[in-house]
Amino acid sequence: MYVKFDFNALCKKVLDEKLKEHGLKYHLLNFGEVELYEPITQEQHNLFKKNLKDYGIEIIESQKTALVQKIKDVIVELVFSENAVPVKASIYIAEKLNHSYGYLSNLFSEVAYTSIENFIILQKIEYAKDLILNNKQSLTEIAHKLNYSSVAHLSTQFKNTTGITPSQFHKIITKRRKNQNISINSKVLYE
Amino acid sequence: MNKEYLNVITVDDDEGNIIFFKNIFKDLKIGVKSQCFSYGDDLLKYLNSSGVIIPEVVFIKYNIPGKSWMECVREIKINPRFSNIVIAVYAGQISENEIEEIFVNGANIFMKKAETYEGLKKSLTEIITVNWQYHSSGLNKDNFIMKVG
Numbered sequence: 312m313y314v315k316f317d318f319n320a321l322c323k324k325v326l327d328e329k330l331k332e333h334g335l336k337y338h339l340l341n342f343g344e345v346e347l348y349e350p351i352t353q354e355q356h357n358l359f360k361k362n363l364k365d366y367g368i369e370i371i372e373s374q375k376t377a378l379v380q381k382i383k384d385v386i387v388e389l390v391f392s393e394n395a396v397p398v399k400a401s402i403y404i405a406e407k408l409n410h411s412y413g414y415l416s417n418l419f420s421e422v423a424y425t426s427i428e429n430f431i432i433l434q435k436i437e438y439a440k441d442l443i444l445n446n447k448q449s450l451t452e453i454a455h456k457l458n459y460s461s462v463a464h465l466s467t468q469f470k471n472t473t474g475i476t477p478s479q480f481h482k483i484i485t486k487r488r489k490n491q492n493i494s495i496n497s498k499v500l501y502e
Numbered sequence: 503m504n505k506e507y508l509n510v511i512t513v514d515d516d517e518g519n520i521i522f523f524k525n526i527f528k529d530l531k532i533g534v535k536s537q538c539f540s541y542g543d544d545l546l547k548y549l550n551s552s553g554v555i556i557p558e559v560v561f562i563k564y565n566i567p568g569k570s571w572m573e574c575v576r577e578i579k580i581n582p583r584f585s586n587i588v589i590a591v592y593a594g595q596i597s598e599n600e601i602e603e604i605f606v607n608g609a610n611i612f613m614k615k616a617e618t619y620e621g622l623k624k625s626l627t628e629i630i631t632v633n634w635q636y637h638s639s640g641l642n643k644d645n646f647i648m649k650v651g
Contacts, residue, residue: 383639424532424634433635440645474649483605483647
């Protein structure tokens with residue numbers, strides 16, 4: 312059985328429940344921002360932080376890191392959105408976050424150890440991988456969906472990022488899943 | 503952005519390789535805390551002990567004596583405690599079929615080991631940088647396949 316996650320919805324739900332559980336009065340804003348209506352004590356803060364850690368959720372302490380996280384969130388939103396964004400990514404990010412692209416770009420490279428451009432490519436290839444494994448769309452359709460000018464362009468970027476072609480990727484994961492199923496079945500057989 | 507560094511383990515019986523890996527990791531911009539073992543058995547013994555730090559990345563030499571790369575990969579993959587570990591296998595010249603076998607068995611990365619120090623540094627830097635992105639942005643490691651060099 313394979314399941315598909317909506318990470319955004321999942322995280323929001325967990326956060327929502329945890330905030331309630333800790334008795335905090337809050338308002339969930341976009342991009343992982345939480346507005347607390349009442350100040351909380353250091354002890355409450357630490358307890359909440361510790362509890363969230365189990366879910367892989369972290370309270371970001373520094374402003375710079377927070378801004379970089381926002382850039383990442385905007386990129387993910389941009390790449391995974393169903394509707395094509397009519398402007399260039401750089402303009403979109405700058406307008407969305409209200410800073411010049413030059414500033415954001417330098418900050419991002421400093422904190423994230425990669426450029427915004429490379430991070431966008433990485434996210435696009437991740438999305439392409441999901442779509443390839445879903446088996447619902449042809450590579451041509453996937454290329455179109457991800458705003459590539461051609462299949463060749465997608466394939467080249469895929470190969471540059473992962474070192475393998477989309478079809479090799481598909482073959483490897485399919486074989487791997489078959490292998491896993493065999494070992495799960497033989498385990499059941501022996502038990 | 504869970505923390506400021508990656509924990510990395512290298513498994514290689516060649517002392518010279520270990521020194522190269524260690525030096526390269528030390529010079530990277532991304533913080534790496536590295537440990538080394540000579541054999542796969544030592545790696546698994548370490549991972550299976552209680553209270554140890556589970557690394558984010560493990561590098562295993564393809565033709566390691568003793569417990570083979572494949573046994574190491576399988577033992578790591580079967581234990582949910584290790585589900586977060588990215589496994590990289592490296593070798594000199596091996597065939598495309600052998601490389602595919604590495605991926606199919608569950609490793610994430612194949613690195614063709616460069617002959618020169620500079621080449622090795624380039625490959626390892628690329629691998630650590632991408633791993634940092636997977637680690638700090640919570641990307642799906644099940645789909646993480648990468649061939650370098």
